[in-house]
Amino acid sequence: xxxxxxxxxxxxxxxxxxxxxxxxxxxxxxxxxxxxxxxxxxxxxxxxxxxxxxxxxxxxxxxxxxxxxxxxxxxxxxxxxxxxxxxxxxxxx
Numbered sequence: 001x002x003x004x005x006x007x008x009x010x011x012x013x014x015x016x017x018x019x020x021x022x023x024x025x026x027x028x029x030x031x032x033x034x035x036x037x038x039x040x041x042x043x044x045x046x047x048x049x050x051x052x053x054x055x056x057x058x059x060x061x062x063x064x065x066x067x068x069x070x071x072x073x074x075x076x077x078x079x080x081x082x083x084x085x086x087x088x089x090x091x092x093x
Contacts, residue, residue, distance in 0.1 A: 044083045045069045052089035056080040063089070 041056050045063060048054070053062045058078035061071040074080065 041071060041080070041083050042069055048085060050088050051085035053087040054083055054085050056083045060086075 041054070041059055041061055044054050045051060045061065045067075053060065055061070058074045058080045059072050061069045064070040
């Protein structure tokens with residue numbers, strides 16, 4: 001009886017050690033870096049002078065007074081997409 005209990009105890013104590021050694025190899029995800037976007041939301045207005053309002057799907061920017069962009073903050077779980085123009089500016093008459 002003591003031998004059986006001792007064998008079970010040894011088996012239970014040895015099992016977590018083996019699993020802990022293997023966990024980093026099994027559970028480590030392979031993450032690929034995303035390529036940097038060519039269009040930065042803050043410099044998009046400089047490159048596209050005719051665009052009055054632009055967005056990346058998370059933030060929205062417009063031309064403030066003096067021509068500097070006014071951009072909203074990004075949401076906590078938002079994944080930005082490509083920057084696109086939402087509204088073209090109308091030329092002054």
